[in-house]
Amino acid sequence: MKKTAAVFLTLLLAIAGIGLPIWLAIEESERQAYKAESVRALGFASDILVRADETGRQARGGVDRLKALHADNPCSPAAIDLMREIDLGSSYLQAIGYIERNQMLCSSIAGQSRVLDLGPPDYTTSAGAAVRRQVRFPFAAQNSFIVLEFDSFAAIIHQRLIVDMANSEPDIALAVLSLEDPAPIIVRGKVKPEWLRRLGRERQVVFVDNGSVVAVVRSQRFLTAGVAAVPISYLESRSEAVARRLVPAGLVAGVMLVAAIMLLGRQQMSLPNAVKMGLRRKEFFLEYQPVVELATGRCVGVEALVRWRRPTGEVVMPDLFVAIAEDNGMIVRLTGQVLEMVAHDTRHWLAAHPDFHVGINVAPADFYAGNLLLRLQETLEAMGAAPGNLILEVTERGLMDPVVARENTANLRRHGFALAIDDFGTGYSSLSYLETLELDYLKIDRSFIEAIGTGAPTSQVVQHIIRIAKDLGLRMIAEGVESQAQADFLRKHGVQFGQGWLFGRPVSFGEVVRQMEAAELAEAALVRAAG
Numbered sequence: 098m099k100k101t102a103a104v105f106l107t108l109l110l111a112i113a114g115i116g117l118p119i120w121l122a123i124e125e126s127e128r129q130a131y132k133a134e135s136v137r138a139l140g141f142a143s144d145i146l147v148r149a150d151e152t153g154r155q156a157r158g159g160v161d162r163l164k165a166l167h168a169d170n171p172c173s174p175a176a177i178d179l180m181r182e183i184d185l186g187s188s189y190l191q192a193i194g195y196i197e198r199n200q201m202l203c204s205s206i207a208g209q210s211r212v213l214d215l216g217p218p219d220y221t222t223s224a225g226a227a228v229r230r231q232v233r234f235p236f237a238a239q240n241s242f243i244v245l246e247f248d249s250f251a252a253i254i255h256q257r258l259i260v261d262m263a264n265s266e267p268d269i270a271l272a273v274l275s276l277e278d279p280a281p282i283i284v285r286g287k288v289k290p291e292w293l294r295r296l297g298r299e300r301q302v303v304f305v306d307n308g309s310v311v312a313v314v315r316s317q318r319f320l321t322a323g324v325a326a327v328p329i330s331y332l333e334s335r336s337e338a339v340a341r342r343l344v345p346a347g348l349v350a351g352v353m354l355v356a357a358i359m360l361l362g363r364q365q366m367s368l369p370n371a372v373k374m375g376l377r378r379k380e381f382f383l384e385y386q387p388v389v390e391l392a393t394g395r396c397v398g399v400e401a402l403v404r405w406r407r408p409t410g411e412v413v414m415p416d417l418f419v420a421i422a423e424d425n426g427m428i429v430r431l432t433g434q435v436l437e438m439v440a441h442d443t444r445h446w447l448a449a450h451p452d453f454h455v456g457i458n459v460a461p462a463d464f465y466a467g468n469l470l471l472r473l474q475e476t477l478e479a480m481g482a483a484p485g486n487l488i489l490e491v492t493e494r495g496l497m498d499p500v501v502a503r504e505n506t507a508n509l510r511r512h513g514f515a516l517a518i519d520d521f522g523t524g525y526s527s528l529s530y531l532e533t534l535e536l537d538y539l540k541i542d543r544s545f546i547e548a549i550g551t552g553a554p555t556s557q558v559v560q561h562i563i564r565i566a567k568d569l570g571l572r573m574i575a576e577g578v579e580s581q582a583q584a585d586f587l588r589k590h591g592v593q594f595g596q597g598w599l600f601g602r603p604v605s606f607g608e609v610v611r612q613m614e615a616a617e618l619a620e621a622a623l624v625r626a627a628g
C-alpha cells in the first residue's frame with residue numbers, strides 16, 4: 098500500500114474509531130432519556146387514571162346508597178344527612194345532590210335552601226351517566242366542578258383534585274379523556290383528544306407528538322383514559338445530563354480503540370523490520386520433531402523447525418514469519434542461522450550416531466542463491482558430521498525452475514546430501530518432471546494423512562502418492578501422523594517413516610535425546626527380561 102493511502106486510511110480509521118463511540122454514546126443517552134421520560138409520563142397518566150377511577154367508584158357507590166334508601170323522597174332531611182355522610186366519607190367527592198330537569202333541588206352543601214340551575218349535560222355515557230364538565234356554583238364561584246349524574250342523584254367533583262400532581266412542573270399536561278366524547282373531562286395544560294386514537298386496542302401507549310412525550314393509559318373500569326404529556330425540553334435536558342456522563346466514556350473508548358488499531362497496524366506494518374531486528378538479535382531458536390521408522394517405532398532422525406521468541410516473550414510460529422522473511426529477502430540469512438543452530442545443537446549426538454539424520458527446510462531462495470553447497474559444507478565441518486546426516490527438505494516451489502532444480506539436486510547429491518521433496522501433492526509438479534530430478538525422500542503432506550480413513554475425496558490421494566513415490570524409487574516420510582490407525586495404514590502400504598504428534602511434538606534437541614535414551618533403556622530392559 099502506498100504511504101499516502103496508508104496515512105489516509107489511518108486518518109479515516111481514527112475519525113471513525115473516535116466518532117463511532119461518541120455517536121453511540123449520544124444515541125444511548127437519547128435512548129436512555131426517552132426511556133426515563135416515557136416511564137415518567139406513563140406514571141403520571143396511570144396516577145390520574147387511578148384517581149379518576151376511584152372518583153367514579155365513590156360517586157357510583159354514594160348514589161347507589163341514596164337510591165336504595167331515599168329514592169321516594171330524595172330531598173328529605175334524612176336523605177340530605179346521608180348525602181353529607183357520603184360526602185364526608187369520600188376522598189374525591191366535594192358534594193352530593195339531587196337533580197330534576199337540570200336543576201339541583203337539594204345537596205349536601207346547600208341542603209334544600211337553594212335550587213341551582215345546572216343547564217343540560219355535556220353528554221351521557223353508554224352506562225347512563227350524564228356528565229356536566231364545567232359547572233360553577235354561586236357558593237364557590239371561582240372554581241369549576243364536574244357533575245356526574247346517575248338516575249337524578251349527582252356527585253360534584255372539584256376539577257383540580259384529580260390532576261393535582263407534579264405541581265412543581267406545571268408545563269406537564271394532564272387529562273382524563275372519555276372514549277365516548279371528544280372533549281376532555283378534566284384537563285390541565287394542552288391535550289389533544291386525537292391522542293386517544295393512538296391507543297388503538299392497546300392498554301397503554303407512549304409516543305412523541307407536538308413537542309411532548311405523550312403517554313395514554315386506558316381505564317380497566319370505565320370508558321376513560323388517563324393522559325400525560327411531558328414537554329420534550331425535559332427529555333433534552335435529561336439526555337444532556339446522560340450525555341455528559343456517557344460521551345467522555347465514549348471518547349476514552351474511541352481513543353483506546355484508535356490507539357489499539359494503530360498499535361496493531363504499526364506492529365503489522367513493521368513486522369518485516371521486527372524480523373530483521375530478530376535476526377540481528379538472534380531471537381530465533383529451533384525445536385526438533387522426531388522422525389520414526391514405522392516398522393520398528395525407532396527414532397531415526399528429526400526435523401528442525403524454527404521458532405521466534407519476541408522480546409515480549411511471545412513465541413511466534415514459522416507460518417507467520419517465514420513468508421515475511423521470504424518476501425523481504427531475509428530467508429537466506431534465516432536459513433544461515435538455522436544451520437548454525439543445528440550444528441550447535443546436534444554436534445555431539447551426530448558424532449556418536451552417524452546414521453541419524455536431521456531434516457532442514459531449505460527455502461526456494463536458498464536453493465537459487467548459488468552458495469548453498471558451500472554453506473552446508475561449513476555447517477558439516479562445524480558439526481563434525483557426514484553429509485548423509487542432513488536431509489534437505491525442498492518444497493515443490495523450490496523446484497520450479499527445471500534447469501536450476503536439476504543442476505542443484507544433482508550437485509548436492511553428488512556431495513552426499515540427502516534430498517526430500519516437502520509437502521508433496523500441494524503444488525503443481527508433474528510426475529514426469531519429478532522423474533528427471535535426483536531425490537531421496539518424498540514427504541507426504543499432513544493434509545493427505547489427515548484424510549486417511551475419513552471417506553473424504555482426498556482420502557484416496559495418499560495411495561496415489563505412495564504409488565508415485567514407489568515408482569520413482571523414493572523413500573517416504575508421512576507428516577502429521579496423529580493416530581495409530583494412520584500409522585498402521587501407512588506401514589501396511591509401504592511407507593517407511595512417520596512424523597507427527599503420535600510419535601512426538603517438536604521439542605528442544607536435548608529433550609529429543611532424553612526421550613531416545615529413555616526408549617533405549619526401556620528396550621534394553623525388555624531384551625534382558627526376554628533373555
Ligand SMILES: Nc1nc2c(ncn2[C@@H]2O[C@@H]3COP(=O)(O)O[C@H]4[C@@H](O)[C@H](n5cnc6c(=O)[nH]c(N)nc65)O[C@@H]4COP(=O)(O)O[C@H]3[C@H]2O)c(=O)[nH]1
Nearest residue numbers: 402403414415416419435458459460577578579596597598
Ligand atoms: N496438526 C499437526 N501438525 C503437526 C503434526 N506433526 C507436525 N506438525 C506440524 O507440521 C509442520 C511440519 O513442518 P513442515 O511441513 O516442514 O512445515 C513447516 C515449514 O514449511 C516451515 N518451516 C519451519 N521451520 C522452517 C525453517 O527453518 N526454514 C524454513 N524455510 N521453513 C520452515 O513452517 C512450516 C510450519 O512449521 P510448524 O508450525 O513448526 O509446523 C510443523 C509441525 O509442528 C501433527 O501430528 N499434527
